[in-house]
Amino acid sequence: MIVTQLNDLNDTERDIKSETWRSRRLVLGREGVGFSFHDTVIYAGTESSFWYANHIEAVYCVGGEGELINDETGDVHPISDGTLYLLDKHEKHTVKAKTDLRMACTFNPPVTGREIHDENGVYPLITE
Numbered sequence: 144m145i146v147t148q149l150n151d152l153n154d155t156e157r158d159i160k161s162e163t164w165r166s167r168r169l170v171l172g173r174e175g176v177g178f179s180f181h182d183t184v185i186y187a188g189t190e191s192s193f194w195y196a197n198h199i200e201a202v203y204c205v206g207g208e209g210e211l212i213n214d215e216t217g218d219v220h221p222i223s224d225g226t227l228y229l230l231d232k233h234e235k236h237t238v239k240a241k242t243d244l245r246m247a248c249t250f251n252p253p254v255t256g257r258e259i260h261d262e263n264g265v266y267p268l269i270t271e
Contacts, residue, residue, distance in 0.1 A: 145170075145174060147169050147170075149167060149169065149182055152167040152168070152169070153167070156256060157169075157171070157256060159256070161191075162189070163185060163186055163189035163190070163191045163240075164183055164184060164185045164186060164189070164191055165183065165184050165186075166181045166182070166183040166184075166248070167181065167182045167183075168180075168181050168254070168256050169181065169182060170253070171253060171254060171255055171256045172252070172253035172254060172255045172256075173255065173256075174253075176253075177251065177252075177253065178249050178250060178251045178252075178253050179249065179250045179253035179254045180247070180248070180249050181246075181247070181248040181249075181250070181254075182245070182246075182247060182248075183202075183245070183246045183247075183248050184243055184244065184245050184246070185207075185209065185238055185240040185243070185244040185246065186240060186243060187207075187240050187241065187242045187243045188240065188241075189239075189240050190237060190238070190239045190240075191237065191238050191240075192214065192235070192236070192237045193235070193236055193237075193238070194214075194233070194234075194235040194236070195230055195233055195250070195266060196233050197233075197252075197266060198233075198250045198251065198252060198254070198266060199229070199230060199231060199233070199250070199251045200229075200230045200248060200249070200250050201227065201228075201229045201230075201248070201249050202227065202228050202229075202230075202246050202247070202248045203226070203227045203246065203247045203248075204222050204223060204224055204225065204226040204227070204244060204245070204246055205224060205245050205246065205247055206224050206243070206244070206245040207222075207223070207224070207240065207241075207242045207243050207244035207245055208221070208222065208223050208240075208241045208242050208244070209221075209222045209223075209238060209239050209240040209241050209242070209244045210222060210238070210239045210241075211228055211236060211237075211238055212236060212237040212238075212239070213234055213235075213236055214234070214235040214236055214237055215234055215235055222238070222244060254266060
């Protein structure tokens with residue numbers, strides 16, 4: 144059994160920060176459970192573009208308001224507490240945060256914590 148306290152991850156290698164978001168990785172590939180699990184905050188007033196070409200991501204909003212734009216179709220979806228989106232077809236997407244958006248995210252295959260978004264917003268596929 145593994146028990147983790149979110150605040151214990153602050154300013155560790157599991158606390159990944161960018162200009163528009165912060166992601167604390169509660170579960171990584173090294174735990175060997177087949178997925179990773181992250182607590183991510185997308186900062187109010189920002190816009191972030193992503194494309195997980197090598198991963199499936201499920202995102203559940205637990206607080207805040209914003210928009211999800213499917214960059215491939217132009218479809219716009221509101222995001223608020225209780226919204227889930229699943230990137231089951233590796234869709235390129237943009238998140239616009241009206242307020243801080245707090246998201247619970249899971250990735251399959253799991254991320255290792257060493258990934259860095261490339262110029263297209265893609266994480267490379269790195270395995271443990």
